[in-house]
Amino acid sequence: MAKTAEVFAQRWTPLLVRELCFGPLRFTELHSGVPSMSRALLVQRLAELEEAGVIATEPMGQGKLYRLTSAGESLRDIIVLMSSWGQRYGQGRLGPADMDPTMLVWSMKRQIDPCQLPDRDIVLRLEFRGLPKAHAARRYWWIILRPNDVEVCFKAPDCEVDVVIAADLEALIRVWMGYAGLAEASQASAVSLHGDPMLVRAVKRILGLADEPHHRTLTFKAHAAVAA
Structure with a gap:
């Protein structure tokens, strides 16, 4: 040891x-x-x-x-x-240092299962509120979900946005981690999703945004590329 x-x-x-x-x-x-x-x-x-x-x-x-x-x-x-322990026992320890939009978006990308990717491109825009001053310049992010790839951008891509997630940063972190449910966060106007209902449902499924709190299991492996 x-x-x-x-x-x-x-x-x-x-x-x-x-x-x-x-x-x-x-x-x-x-x-x-x-x-x-x-x-x-x-x-x-x-x-x-x-x-x-x-x-x-x-x-x-x-x-x-x-x-x-x-x-x-x-x-x-x-x-x-360590991840499982932190998920179960560390949720009350979220503090200012954890309010990092870069880490959230990066984590979202890594946890996307290629088998869940859509059969057409979906462009998602993230609009954060309540960012710490140090991260104020990273308020907007774009995630392009392709049939065989996921791309993250912090500059607007030259394509139409399909779904927008507007959220308080801490609220979305808690929902994505499973500490809070999307239904309650939406009711409190802390997190909202806008766009075609079918595409909104697809984004929720791909990102694993559940309506109710749950114990989220994170994976730590390289995903194989999905054939187009």
Whole structure:
């Protein structure tokens, strides 16, 4: 246990392993998953994990691709257990540091099951209220749900929006995490969905926005691409 803690129990390290559970990533992609971590510390932690045999690198264009080794893959069960514990016992600990729209949208994208994707493109716009001052510039986001891909944009794409989710940031975080139900949040005008009813239902299903609170189980694996 002590030897595991020496490698795994440093600040940010479990989150880096979590990111790499979704598949090999470039440095910028890793940093997007842990945006509050400084780039200098990210470089340091990656070097430590590589030295410990948890990750390996391979050349990728002008940079590197980071991936889990077999030792790193063995930590996946710990990540799943930590996630389950936090889902069950940590919901009352949401604080200002958790009010990050980037983390929410990034998490939404990673948890979308390719088997749930629509048979046509659906463009979703997210409009957040109640953002901390540090994140005020990230009020608007777009998610393009394609039959074989999911794209996240923080600049308006050149296509028509099908569904709009307008929400208090904290309220949508709680609904997406399963801590609160969409029905109650909608009744309180904290979260609202607008658009064609059929497409709204599809977005709710794809994002896993349930009408009632529930224990959401998160997955930590790379999804295979879906054939068009």
